[in-house]
Amino acid sequence: MHHGTVTTPGGIGPRLRELREARGLSLSEVARRAGIGKATLSGLETGVRNPTLETLYAVTAQLGVPLSAALAAAPAQRVSGAAVTATLLRTFEEQGCTFELYRLVVAAGARQVSPAHQAGVTEDLTVFAGALRTGSADAPLLVGAGEHASWRADVPHVYEAVGGTDVQASLLIRTPSAR
Amino acid sequence: MHHGTVTTPGGIGPRLRELREARGLSLSEVARRAGIGKATLSGLETGVRNPTLETLYAVTAQLGVPLSAALAAAPAQRVSGAAVTATLLRTFEEQGCTFELYRLVVAAGARQVSPAHQAGVTEDLTVFAGALRTGSADAPLLVGAGEHASWRADVPHVYEAVGGTDVQASLLIRTPSAR
DNA sequence: TGTTGGTGTTTCATAAACGGAACGCTCACG
DNA sequence: CGTGAGCGTTCCGTTTATGAAACACCAACA
Numbered sequence: 364m365h366h367g368t369v370t371t372p373g374g375i376g377p378r379l380r381e382l383r384e385a386r387g388l389s390l391s392e393v394a395r396r397a398g399i400g401k402a403t404l405s406g407l408e409t410g411v412r413n414p415t416l417e418t419l420y421a422v423t424a425q426l427g428v429p430l431s432a433a434l435a436a437a438p439a440q441r442v443s444g445a446a447v448t449a450t451l452l453r454t455f456e457e458q459g460c461t462f463e464l465y466r467l468v469v470a471a472g473a474r475q476v477s478p479a480h481q482a483g484v485t486e487d488l489t490v491f492a493g494a495l496r497t498g499s500a501d502a503p504l505l506v507g508a509g510e511h512a513s514w515r516a517d518v519p520h521v522y523e524a525v526g527g528t529d530v531q532a533s534l535l536i537r538t539p540s541a542r
Numbered sequence: 543m544h545h546g547t548v549t550t551p552g553g554i555g556p557r558l559r560e561l562r563e564a565r566g567l568s569l570s571e572v573a574r575r576a577g578i579g580k581a582t583l584s585g586l587e588t589g590v591r592n593p594t595l596e597t598l599y600a601v602t603a604q605l606g607v608p609l610s611a612a613l614a615a616a617p618a619q620r621v622s623g624a625a626v627t628a629t630l631l632r633t634f635e636e637q638g639c640t641f642e643l644y645r646l647v648v649a650a651g652a653r654q655v656s657p658a659h660q661a662g663v664t665e666d667l668t669v670f671a672g673a674l675r676t677g678s679a680d681a682p683l684l685v686g687a688g689e690h691a692s693w694r695a696d697v698p699h700v701y702e703a704v705g706g707t708d709v710q711a712s713l714l715i716r717t718p719s720a721r
Numbered sequence: 722t723g724t725t726g727g728t729g730t731t732t733c734a735t736a737a738a739c740g741g742a743a744c745g746c747t748c749a750c751g
Numbered sequence: 752c753g754t755g756a757g758c759g760t761t762c763c764g765t766t767t768a769t770g771a772a773a774c775a776c777c778a779a780c781a
Contacts, residue, residue: 375595389757389758389759390758390759390760391757391758391759394740399739399740400739400740400741401740401741401759401760402738402739402740402741402742402760402761402762403738403739403740404759405759405760405761406738406739406760408759409759409760412737412738412739413594413595413596413737413738414594414595414738415592415593415594415595415738415739415767415768416554416592416593416594416595416598417592418738418739419595430613434609434613464712487668489666489668489690489712489714511668511690533643533668533712533714535668535712568727568728568729569728569729569730570727570728570729573770578769578770579769579770579771580729580730580770580771581730581731581732581768581769581770581771581772582768582769582770583729584729584730584731585730585768585769587729588729588730591767591768591769592767592768593768594737594738594768594769597768597769
């Protein structure tokens, strides 16, 4: 790019190396299977090269990992508030609706209120660890690990970690297409 | 690459164009903001070029979209059985556990039994549409839209869409690290 | 009907990613 | 000790992605 400093965003190279070594495969082996040069894979893993999408795909396909997983260490879009850090995992466009799947981390003991979204928006939340008080601000639900909650997001809603630990959760926001 | 045919996996180019146009931005504008050449972005969107990871990142960052979302149309790793299509959305490595987040589609009326996983594996499933009978094969649970189920996966487990429609769900598999 | 300001595409020299081959290295085996 | 097979890195000529600029096109406006 115009300023020739560090190239690859995130630690994709090291991450690929981890994935490869976790499978007990040698660099030479993966390069051969993927049909790319050893030099290419070496440079990719050590970060001295800035791989082509095609190259990256050839490698991740061989490792049996989707590209998105390999890019997991790359800076994802995050929406951080006082208490909540949301990482957009994926979006779907589905028959008139947009789904946005987030991973949520709510800091221990913290609380955050989100403003209302547009009409028709619903949120589905699953807690994997910790306990979360969440839902519409006037009638929040207590959701423990392994539990699920759902509410309409066209009113203000709240997130509050009630245990002494951070809350890990997944959040699916369903937005009807405005068009 | 060695055989110079179609390069970019999936329809990343067209997808980026959609994302850009959905935001009402011109190609020139995005190229300028992203600090890349118009020729590059043009070639990227039309699919005649095979972009560098760095280029791709510059564009997606400008569009406010994580790389993984831009790659959503790319062929993700799928595990298909008789009834279930599972798309790996993302993996986390978290304090001694590996989390794998899948999107599940269970064909209407179909049924599939999965063999037992290793000891300690748990599965958390959230249904977004349809109704699913799932869980351990001898004691399955009925899970409707918006509901959640959780079970230990070290015994055989079953997936069965009971309504007349396909079931859309998310599945989180938690695997304690063997090391 | 210029002319200006925008669009997206194409041309082109340069820079860089590419694969093949050579390198140095470690380890297993005779 | 060889020495052969594997490893990951480095060298190097070829391929190709890159950005600046020129291009054709369109709409607004004097």
